[in-house]
Amino acid sequence: MALRPVNVSREWHSGVENCPKGIFCLGDAVENLEALLPEYEGKVKVVYMDPPFMTGDRFYMRVRVGEEQWQKGRGGIALETFSDQMSRDEYLGLLRRVLELCHRLLSDAGMIFVHIDYRAHPHVRLLLDELFGEDNLLNEIIWVYQSGGRSVRHFSRKHDVILFYRKTARYDFNIDAVKTVPAQPKPNHMRRHVDPDGRIYRSIRSNGKVYTYYDDEPVAPTDVWQDLNHLQQKDPERTGYDAQKPLALLNRIVQCASRPGELVLDPFAGSCTTLEAARRGGRDFIGIDRCPLTVNIARRRLAGADYCIEAASPLDPAPACEASVDMGVGFYRVVLERFDVDIPGLPEDGAPLDAVDNWSVGYLRPEGYRVMAEFARTRREGALRRELSVPVYSGELALCVSDVTGRSFYYAVERE
Ligand SMILES: C[S@@+](CC[C@H](N)C(=O)[O-])C[C@H]1O[C@@H](n2cnc3c(N)ncnc32)[C@H](O)[C@@H]1O
Secondary structure, eight states: OOOEEEEEEEEEESSSTTOEEEEESSSOHHHHHHHHHHHEEEEEEEEEEOOOOOOOEEEEEEEEEHHHHHHTOOOOOOEEEEEEEHHHHHHHHHHHHHHHHHHHHHEEEEEEEEEEEETTHHHHHHHHHHHHHHHEEEEEEEOOOOOOOOOOOSSOEEEEEEEEEESTOOOOOOOOOOOBOSSOOOTTTTTTEEOOTSSSEEEEEEEEEEEEEETTSOOOSSSOOOOOOOOTTTTOOOOOOOOOHHHHHHHHHHHHHOOOOEEETTTTTTTTHHHHHHHHOOOOOEEEEEHHHHHHHHHHTTSEEEEEEEEEOOSSSSOOEEEEEOOOOSSSEEEEEEEEOOOOSSTHHHHHHHTTEEEEEEETTTTTTEEEEEEEESSSSSOOOOOEEEOOOOEEEEEEETTTTTTTEEEEEEOO
């Protein structure tokens, strides 16, 4: 069975009925936001963005290579994901353009959350005041965390800032969606009581009025978020992508600022945390990132949604790939035999398919490549599943093999 390399710019994944719909665009934020305008202007309900912070650093992802590293959850090669080394002018130029486009994409009921730290904060605050209007600033959220080392040369920096603006006064914010029962009861200078149903409550008298608070009553977060920790080294949520934010943080943002079925946008999506929060919450989503490794993460975190990956095929010649195909009654069984990709830094004594991170079988159709069966390595299933079966369907049978650096290569199956 011969495999013919083909260029694909849209990869379609189907989810269950009525599941959220999404797009993940691999590429530059400005170019992709401009391309979204004709269809999505005024349609986005919430934008969250976590752009580079002007740190001057480079960021990496440790990728696992082959069965053993996946199963042990150790080892791998560190690949650069992005370099945060823009000058201040370049940085603010990029953010200005991205924010202008997001402003146009937001609906009148929409809101934006811009996540930054102490370095970029004053500049971005002024930019947002100018573009969204000072009166539309809703909160300067302080996200406090404990992770990381302690400094002796100054106080340790243990917070980020999330600037929260509405587009117009007709914004639709839902505080009830993010109320939680506090882990700690109210401070105990209040009197403690037990009501006839056995529920504990506290009371305090102020200006002749008695205020009561039940311990099990959900409470809304304030603008200081201390209850959501950064991901720890061994956190099962970790993808290996530096700068990954916790899902709990994005769940809060997505839930208070949008409702099921509405559209969430993240133009610097990284490891796709926002998109996963949207998918889980039944919201539609659009994510953009220019680091190719994010595509491999998207395929894992967006499983179950109806989504499309928009990415130009790599320019390199496609590596030699071999597969065998058998036809059963109403289905094809495809076995991946060989994938000779050259990746600097990979151990030479590795197994032949070690460089494969994930692969799929599907059909080339007018809309692009439609995935029918896919496999991505996980900690539980580190060994590559080499066999995938797909139903007979319209279009040309094809497969996509993605290497550990995030490049995806597509091949049409030519039957002899
Ligand atoms: C701080 S990370 C985002 C992390 C993300 N919130 C998460 O939870 O994983 C910033 C991201 O912006 C991306 N990026 C930087 N400049 C970009 C640009 N001009 N266009 C698109 N993506 C860009 C980087 O590749 C990186 O993934």
